[in-house]
Amino acid sequence: MDLFDQVQHVIATTLKVTPDKISRETSDKDLASWDSIAHVNLMMGLEQTFDVLLEVEEFAQLTSVPAILEYLTGQGKA
């Protein structure tokens, strides 16, 4: 599974949508269920799946698939 597939799976499970609704361009504005509460759940899910430690400042930045992919690649998870 490449990095996008893994991220897509975490987002789909957390937001309870089908994976086909999540593309490499999807952001929080594209999905009604990606609200502030779901976003916190997503940050926790990413942390636990990829074994990274997110700072509070990073929560506000990781609001789209491109931003998440860039962050995880920078952490050497690709």
Add this chain to the structure above:
Amino acid sequence: MSKRKLEVDELLELGTRDALRQALRRTASPILPQIQRLTDHAAGLAPAMRELRLGVVRSYTSELLDPWLGLAGALEGLDVQTYHAPYGLNFAEADAKSGLVAHRPEITLMLLTREDLHPDLARPVVGLVADEQAKLASQARDRLLAIVTAFRAENIGHLVITILPGQTGPALGVYDPQSERSEAAWWAALKADIGQHLRTGVEASLLLDLDEVLAQIGREAFFDSRLWYSARFPFAPAAAREVSRRVVGLGAALKFPKAKAIVLDADNTLWGGIIGEDGIDGIELGHEYPGNAYMAFQRRLLDFQQRGFILALCSKNNPADVDQVLNEHPHQILKPEHFAAICVNWEPKTDNLAALAEELNLGLDSFIFVDDSDYECALVRRELPEVEVVQTPARPVEVPYCLDQVARLELLSLTLEDQKKTEMYAQERIRRQLRQNAERNGGLEAYLASLEMVMTVGIDDPAPLKRLAQLTQKTNQFNLTTRRYDEPHMRRLIDASNWMVSYFSLKDVFGESGIVGLALFDLPEPAVAELDTFLMSCRVIGRKAESAFINVLLKRLAASGVREVLADYLPTPKNGLVTSFLPDHGFAIDADGRFRRDLVANPPLPDAAYPMAIEISAKSPAELV
């Protein structure tokens, strides 16, 4: 105990909720993406899920608990439907037209912080002198009670009140316990004060102590400071999981049939090894591993007795072998007098459980069955699905704790009767033996007289409110109409001038029975009384207590001008015992199916007609809570 990493695929192979719960206790908290898979799996196991309606009133974020509530629910067989009240401690929700009331919750969880109790709690309590500290404590308590009372007035189920613990240790650090103004001591005293006020003044309420959760999982594992400062959600996964487990557990205790008896296997449950093969010197029970773990389990069972659960023994063995351990083994903590019933033979355990149910006058749905054997556990699950089965862990070090998270073994209230249950059952066993002797030697009359019974009757007395409500909920067999009343409703009947609420307790040469009978009369017009409820605990059947009780109440009604008493018998699958009670006590059935007794044509008997002294008490007996 350190936790293993959670392997979801292994857990998804487990086929019972008991096995899943026990396996999850040994592992680190699941991560969010795993929770849904585990929840779905648990939800699909037998028996089918039931709904639990939960309301949440909160001054911090609570929606993030939802996945954990769902998992905890599925592990208990409950589909949790949660309503989160609008954010902020909102008295508008304590209103008949609120969303909270419309949700019809069975439990309302209140998530409060220390600052909600008093704004001054944002500053160090140790900065105050002694009388300022005392004043702060009473104001904090009064503020909490005002919040609780406002919500209690609405129909929102059982109130579960929590106060978030401090995120840091005490202001004075390690010196706190020795300080005259110790913060920990101040909080402990305030909690005890709150507990006392809830117990005596707020019906259907429970203080769920989050300090206990903190103690269980540790402060560092409890709080997630990033989530707190960014989203005002305090809980790390371990805390979210444990708080959810406890809240949902209370739902299980409220919704499922009340547990009353823990039925225990002997070999590899109360001791290590098999008495029939290893002999009394070969079984593991003592101060060395693994015998010390089994001793610890026996000791823990005494705690469950204190909660009012009775213990029974059900073992496939030669009776003499088990008797030898119970009476002679130097490290055996549970002796014969700790067991309400002992059933040792080679018959199938399913037959023995049915026999125990009959002997103890309890339903199988009130049994928790504990056995190490895969075979016995699977057999009972298949043949007697109403019995809850807990399999004793294979690892001795886990055995002492194996009942600690059984939801139906938690209590929402405790009366003195509950704590003395086993004693009462043990007394009853002796009475049964004596009765058998007496019946051979001079008949029932002589036996009953030898008991020197005294019946104490209480009338419109609110003191034993919890016990009276509990009796209507738990009594199924000797019950004419099986009407269930919760504490608020029972209280209204006691206070109402047109209802007579009476109860009785029995004392004899062996001891006190506690309150074991209840009768509710509705008095709609001056000369008429209607018997709404007449019930009695099966413990005291066979002594004419029910006859004496109804007679003394009819005497009282007649003396106050009642001429006609109406009553009903509403048959259920469980109350066949009382089919002839009304006809046996002077009531005749009419064309409309209701029973009537004319107190003028058919007056009550004098007290002397019954084999006991009868006292009507102005106050409730002293030991009742």
